[in-house]
Amino acid sequence: MSEKITVSVIKADVGSVVGHSRPHPSMMDKCREMLTDGQKQGIIEDFYVTRVGDDINLLMTHYKGENHKDVHGLAWNAFMEATKLAKKMKMYAAGQDLLTDAFSGNVKGAGPGSAEMEFAERASEPMLFFMADKTEPAAYSLPLSRIFLDPFTTTGLVIDARAKKGFDVEIHDVKDSKKVVMSSPEETLSILSLLGDTTRYAIKRITSRSGIGPAAVVSTDKLNMTAGKYVGKDDPVCICRSQSGLPAVGEFLQPFMNTMLVAGWMRGSHVGALYPCSVDNSDPTYFDGPPRICCIGFQLNDGRFQGIEPMDSKPGIHQPIDFFEGQVWDHVRSNAVKASKMMRGHGPFMPAILSPEEMEYTSRPEVLKELTKRLEKLD
Numbered sequence: 001m002s003e004k005i006t007v008s009v010i011k012a013d014v015g016s017v018v019g020h021s022r023p024h025p026s027m028m029d030k031c032r033e034m035l036t037d038g039q040k041q042g043i044i045e046d047f048y049v050t051r052v053g054d055d056i057n058l059l060m061t062h063y064k065g066e067n068h069k070d071v072h073g074l075a076w077n078a079f080m081e082a083t084k085l086a087k088k089m090k091m092y093a094a095g096q097d098l099l100t101d102a103f104s105g106n107v108k109g110a111g112p113g114s115a116e117m118e119f120a121e122r123a124s125e126p127m128l129f130f131m132a133d134k135t136e137p138a139a140y141s142l143p144l145s146r147i148f149l150d151p152f153t154t155t156g157l158v159i160d161a162r163a164k165k166g167f168d169v170e171i172h173d174v175k176d177s178k179k180v181v182m183s184s185p186e187e188t189l190s191i192l193s194l195l196g197d198t199t200r201y202a203i204k205r206i207t208s209r210s211g212i213g214p215a216a217v218v219s220t221d222k223l224n225m226t227a228g229k230y231v232g233k234d235d236p237v238c239i240c241r242s243q244s245g246l247p248a249v250g251e252f253l254q255p256f257m258n259t260m261l262v263a264g265w266m267r268g269s270h271v272g273a274l275y276p277c278s279v280d281n282s283d284p285t286y287f288d289g290p291p292r293i294c295c296i297g298f299q300l301n302d303g304r305f306q307g308i309e310p311m312d313s314k315p316g317i318h319q320p321i322d323f324f325e326g327q328v329w330d331h332v333r334s335n336a337v338k339a340s341k342m343m344r345g346h347g348p349f350m351p352a353i354l355s356p357e358e359m360e361y362t363s364r365p366e367v368l369k370e371l372t373k374r375l376e377k378l379d
């Protein structure tokens with residue numbers, strides 16, 4: 001195939017069963033039905049419907065390029081139909097992430113998150129899909145920095161000639177809607193000087209400097225900013241291509257062995273540790289969390305997702321590798337619970353809660369209003 005393939009992940013929380021836990025299976029089935037139609041109509045080449053916690057993730061391949069109205073429209077309609085079911089079943093927060101009645105051809109600014117990359121499919125194309133719940137896009141900045149900028153994580157940066165050429169990192173200022181592309185290794189320390197401020201900066205995209213094309217893309221649609229007020233954390237996804245001049249699958253996974261604190265837990269207002277787990281184990285079970293991260297992998301096969309399903313299985317039925325499922329991650333999970341518990345020990349005090357500007361919920365303006373007359377100047 002010479003034509004470039006586009007891999008799109010469009011995701012939304014349109015309601016779940018028992019608080020913010022898990023979309024009802026019939027909502028996921030409805031999305032599958034809608035995407036099967038889209039596949040028949042030739043809008044998309046292939047798809048896989050999955051979830052992390054209460055978010056439905058639509059993985060799609062097509063030859064239409066990024067931001068295509070038909071692909072975005074298909075995802076939007078799937079979420080609308082899933083919402084109808086959610087409302088009928090009185091699911092919690094039904095339709096939460098669909099912020100407009102007048103869809104204008106692109107999910108950007110309309111509520112759902114999206115990450116898309118267009119590239120020439122290589123002879124063999126191993127792909128990873130990270131999906132997080134109860135956190136924000138900048139949660140990927142630390143692990144992606146380790147993967148693409150840190151030779152103590154990715155030995156390939158030292159010993160693979162193509163990886164050694166480095167990577168271009170597109171950084172978004174999610175508050176002021178600005179972007180900049182910086183190059184590693186030359187500008188690594190300056191890159192980290194920005195990314196360290198996770199309230200403002202997040203990695204959007206990473207591109208190979210040896211001509212392989214895009215290597216990672218994150219959904220950075222800051223929902224709270226989009227809606228003009230906080231309506232929930234983004235629960236971002238990250239699409240990655242790996243191997244042969246890019247970080248190996250194992251190099252992508254390695255940083256998740258570290259326990260990382262991220263923002264967005266409980267009421268979008270707390271800090272908790274990232275808990276790597278399988279898709280099946282991604283229901284939030286402790287204080288609406290801890291923030292979950294899943295990682296599934298597919299090969300691409302001429303624009304189709306190739307998992308471990310039998311070769312003659314039906315289109316749209318796929319079985320990815322679920323990388324965080326196994327026992328090797330048990331001690332990381334247990335460390336994540338320990339770290340999260342430690343944060344919980346602070347109750348409503350910082351650093352367990354976010355800085356005032358980042359809180360999704362706050363009662364402070366009302367409290368201060370009530371106190372107006374009682375507030376006195378210090379002597």
Ligand code: F6R
Nearest residue numbers: 019020134232265266267268288
């Ligand atoms: C939502 C989430 C939850 C909610 C919390 C309060 O995905 O992360 O932690 O923020 O359960 O929800 P409401 O305000 O709907 O009662």
Ligand code: MG
Nearest residue numbers: 013020054093
């Ligand atoms: Mg939710």
Ligand code: MG
Nearest residue numbers: 054055133235
């Ligand atoms: Mg969620």
